[in-house]
Amino acid sequence: MLDKHADYIAAYGSKNDDYEYTLSEYLRMSGIYWGLTVMDLMGQLPRMNQQEIIDFITACQHECGGISASIGHDPHLLYTLSAIQILCLYDSTDAIDVDKVVEYIKGLQQEDGSFAGDKWGEIDTRFSFCAAAALALLGRMDAINVDKAVEFVLSCMNFDGGFGCRPGSESHAGQIYCCTGFLSLTGQLHQVNADLLGWWLCERQLLSGGLNGRPEKLPDVCYSWWVLASLKIIGKIHWIDKAKLRTFILACQDEETGGFADRPGDMVDPFHTLFGVAGLSLLGDKQIKPVNPVLCMPEDIMQRLNLKPELLNFFLPMLTLVLLHHRNLEIIFSHA
Amino acid sequence: MAESEEEVDVLVQRVVKDISNAFKRNPNIDEIGVIPCPEARYNRSPIVLVENKLGVESWCIKFLLPYVHNKLLLYRQRKHWLDREALVDITSTLLLLNPDFTTAWNVRKELLQCGALVPEKDLYLGKLALTKFPKSPETWIHRRWVLQQVLQRFSAAACRSQQQHGEMESSELQRSPMLSDQLTRTLHEEMKVCCDAACRYPSNYNAWSHRIWVLQHMARGNIKFFHDELSSMRVWVSMHVSDHSGFHYRQFLLKELMTELSQAPTSSYASQNRPSTAPSSSPPHPSHTEANGELTGAEASGDEERQLNSATVLQLFHQELELCSDLIQSFPGHETLWSHRRHVFYLWHLWRRDLEHHCSCNGDAEAVYASSDSDLQAVGLQSHVNGQPGADEAMEVEGTSLPDPHDSKRLKRGVPLPDPPSLTSEYGFVSGVLDSCCNHEQKRFAAAYKKWIDTVVNQAR
Numbered sequence: 001m002l003d004k005h006a007d008y009i010a011a012y013g014s015k016n017d018d019y020e021y022t023l024s025e026y027l028r029m030s031g032i033y034w035g036l037t038v039m040d041l042m043g044q045l046p047r048m049n050q051q052e053i054i055d056f057i058t059a060c061q062h063e064c065g066g067i068s069a070s071i072g073h074d075p076h077l078l079y080t081l082s083a084i085q086i087l088c089l090y091d092s093t094d095a096i097d098v099d100k101v102v103e104y105i106k107g108l109q110q111e112d113g114s115f116a117g118d119k120w121g122e123i124d125t126r127f128s129f130c131a132a133a134a135l136a137l138l139g140r141m142d143a144i145n146v147d148k149a150v151e152f153v154l155s156c157m158n159f160d161g162g163f164g165c166r167p168g169s170e171s172h173a174g175q176i177y178c179c180t181g182f183l184s185l186t187g188q189l190h191q192v193n194a195d196l197l198g199w200w201l202c203e204r205q206l207l208s209g210g211l212n213g214r215p216e217k218l219p220d221v222c223y224s225w226w227v228l229a230s231l232k233i234i235g236k237i238h239w240i241d242k243a244k245l246r247t248f249i250l251a252c253q254d255e256e257t258g259g260f261a262d263r264p265g266d267m268v269d270p271f272h273t274l275f276g277v278a279g280l281s282l283l284g285d286k287q288i289k290p291v292n293p294v295l296c297m298p299e300d301i302m303q304r305l306n307l308k309p310e311l312l313n314f315f316l317p318m319l320t321l322v323l324l325h326h327r328n329l330e331i332i333f334s335h336a
Numbered sequence: 337m338a339e340s341e342e343e344v345d346v347l348v349q350r351v352v353k354d355i356s357n358a359f360k361r362n363p364n365i366d367e368i369g370v371i372p373c374p375e376a377r378y379n380r381s382p383i384v385l386v387e388n389k390l391g392v393e394s395w396c397i398k399f400l401l402p403y404v405h406n407k408l409l410l411y412r413q414r415k416h417w418l419d420r421e422a423l424v425d426i427t428s429t430l431l432l433l434n435p436d437f438t439t440a441w442n443v444r445k446e447l448l449q450c451g452a453l454v455p456e457k458d459l460y461l462g463k464l465a466l467t468k469f470p471k472s473p474e475t476w477i478h479r480r481w482v483l484q485q486v487l488q489r490f491s492a493a494a495c496r497s498q499q500q501h502g503e504m505e506s507s508e509l510q511r512s513p514m515l516s517d518q519l520t521r522t523l524h525e526e527m528k529v530c531c532d533a534a535c536r537y538p539s540n541y542n543a544w545s546h547r548i549w550v551l552q553h554m555a556r557g558n559i560k561f562f563h564d565e566l567s568s569m570r571v572w573v574s575m576h577v578s579d580h581s582g583f584h585y586r587q588f589l590l591k592e593l594m595t596e597l598s599q600a601p602t603s604s605y606a607s608q609n610r611p612s613t614a615p616s617s618s619p620p621h622p623s624h625t626e627a628n629g630e631l632t633g634a635e636a637s638g639d640e641e642r643q644l645n646s647a648t649v650l651q652l653f654h655q656e657l658e659l660c661s662d663l664i665q666s667f668p669g670h671e672t673l674w675s676h677r678r679h680v681f682y683l684w685h686l687w688r689r690d691l692e693h694h695c696s697c698n699g700d701a702e703a704v705y706a707s708s709d710s711d712l713q714a715v716g717l718q719s720h721v722n723g724q725p726g727a728d729e730a731m732e733v734e735g736t737s738l739p740d741p742h743d744s745k746r747l748k749r750g751v752p753l754p755d756p757p758s759l760t761s762e763y764g765f766v767s768g769v770l771d772s773c774c775n776h777e778q779k780r781f782a783a784a785y786k787k788w789i790d791t792v793v794n795q796a797r
């Protein structure tokens with residue numbers, strides 16, 4: 001089945017439907033990252049056109065240092081991270097001006113520690129993750145004010161242990177992945193209330209075995225990844241029913257065309273294909289390379305970069321909820 | 337059907353013009369959509385305007401989108417020149433078809449900065465795009481940027497008129513009727529846009545987090561507005577019992593109200609009409625102008641105000657849990673409702689803790705937390721009686737009427753307040769559900785709720 005998935009991704013890149021291509025061009029760089037990462041996880045990266053992709057990335061770097069989704073589009077932190085992830089897969093960060101990219105990211109940090117997505121100033125904890133992940137991959141975390149950045153992310157923590165996009169916003173599995181990932185990269189996972197957050201994350205598992213991103217939403221392969229990766233980061237992956245989740249993810253494959261969909265029976269796409277395969281890897285599938293839960297990249301790349309994002313260890317005697325002291329709740333609340 | 341490049345060129349230019357003419361002909365278009373129609377019909381534009389609805393026939397989109405898309409990108413790479421009018425037309429066509437095309441919104445930001453576009457026009461375009469794409473993150477992001485511009489213009493205008501009337505206090509200016517009217521209108525329009533998008537897509541994270549952003553930036557400290565939001569949302573959530581985001585919004589409102597009311601007396605309801613101490617650089621608040629004859633100045637001492645605010649908080653939480661109980665009983669098996677209950681009870685629990693702490697520090701005789709483990713008499717009301725909650729007045733304060741300190745007379749006269757929510761009442765509620773309900777999901781949620789208060793609230797005491 002893995003070969004079929006690889007064929008699906010390889011064919012997707014060469015398909016050239018004008019209309020479809022235009023509709024999604026605004027996120028092209030991330031699309032390429034999804035495709036290449038899933039290929040690498042399946043050991044099929046050499047099938048992709050390395051030089052063409054690297055040249056494309058070089059052409060997408062702007063004067064300001066930021067990188068855009070495609071040529072002629074405006075630079076943005078989201079695509080800057082995707083581009084750096086791709087270059088790390090290919091061990092080719094020298095294809096861009098790294099100093100400039102670091103300056104660009106640094107320039108997007110605000111006084112309160114948060115990050116804007118681009119020069120127009122939208123604030124979101126997703127962008128805090130993008131900044132930290134990009135700088136960690138480049139080994140330049142010292143360029144930003146990490147303490148302030150951490151302070152802002154923690155100010156988005158809610159009483160249920162989860163995180164939202166900004167202070168006061170609802171907890172959301174995608175944002176939780178970004179925030180726990182960010183705290184891992186900055187070595188601040190002890191600031192997470194792992195028991196409370198783990199509780200919330202486990203409640204995302206539905207009878208089908210799939211996970212949703214918020215209460216009463218449908219299960220989805222991509223949310224399954226975000227919840228599962230967050231659980232892995234905070235050392236609570238054993239709190240869900242792994243076998244059932246595996247069954248759900250496998251049911252989302254299209255056995256004829258290859259690729260994964262969000263839910264069984266829906267149309268497949270590269271995005272859900274990556275998160276399906278990455279999810280199976282986190283669940284221990286031996287046919288797939290081990291994936292790093294924080295950066296969603298193969299572990300062998302992390303080793304080459306000598307990057308070890310912090311993970312909470314579930315063998316340590318964890319503070320149980322029963323012992324949870326009121327003081328901790330107050331701390332949570334003051335960030336809520 | 338058009339096939340050659342030149343034919344496509346002519347066709348698309350005509351369609352773009354048709355769209356911009358439709359908006360000129362009818363400035364009140366309130367919804368956009370695609371009309372399924374695989375084949376072109378001769379001598380008929382694919383742009384259809386029926387009353388206030390603008391439709392695009394599906395056959396033309398596959399020509400239209402790539403064409404306008406590439407045109408804009410060529411312009412962005414300085415390979416093709418477009419004048420401002422053409423840019424406005426092209427970007428609006430483009431964004432109505434593909435509203436997450438960030439760069440097109442950015443072009444409009446630049447047009448707005450150089451004065452070729454007014455903010456209202458962009459807010460309108462976004463609103464239309466949201467009728468077809470209610471989640472579109474880039475549309476919401478652009479909206480916030482435009483609203484920031486509007487706010488900056490307001491505060492700049494306030495500064496200018498401050499210079500003209502040197503003696504006037506900035507706080508007075510912030511209340512200048514014209515400015516605050518406009519801002520209030522913008523605020524209400526935003527609420528409408530959010531509500532519409534929330535109705536079109538359930539648990540619409542982007543719509544609800546935008547709504548929170550708007551309140552944080554345009555209604556900060558405006559207790560009246562927060563109260564109004566809470567009461568107007570009551571009906572909405574009752575009809576959308578699975579909408580976790582809608583309920584989170586209520587939690588946000590409750591927490592803001594609780595925080596504001598705890599900061600008495602400086603930020604209390606009564607003092608809203610006193611000159612504010614906000615720096616003139618901050619955006620003006622659309623303040624309400626109701627005079628509060630009851631409680632101004634020396635009449636209400638700080639303590640008294642604090643007590644009234646405490647009573648208001650108690651009533652807010654009491655009513656919220658009543659609402660939650662009603663909905664849980666009427667709509668069994670909804671995780672959202674049980675999750676809401678956790679949040680509300682937790683907020684209440686925390687507020688009570690703070691109060692206890694405050695009282696024991698100040699030795700406030702009237703407001704001592706003199707309770708057994710289950711009961712709260714700490715709201716500082718001499719009038720609290722141990723009556724059954726079913727018989728008290730809050731039950732009559734149904735629907736849209738929320739407690740507010742205008743009720744102070746009633747409170748002063750010593751009308752009984754509802755029993756405060758407590759662990760005992762929560763355990764009672766849960767066992768009631770477990771005993772009487774046969775819905776499996778409902779039982780599961782009730783048991784989880786019990787476990788949650790056991791561990792998170794009870795153990796933390």
Ligand SMILES: [Zn+2]
Pocket residue numbers: 220221222223262272
């Ligand atoms: Zn998905």
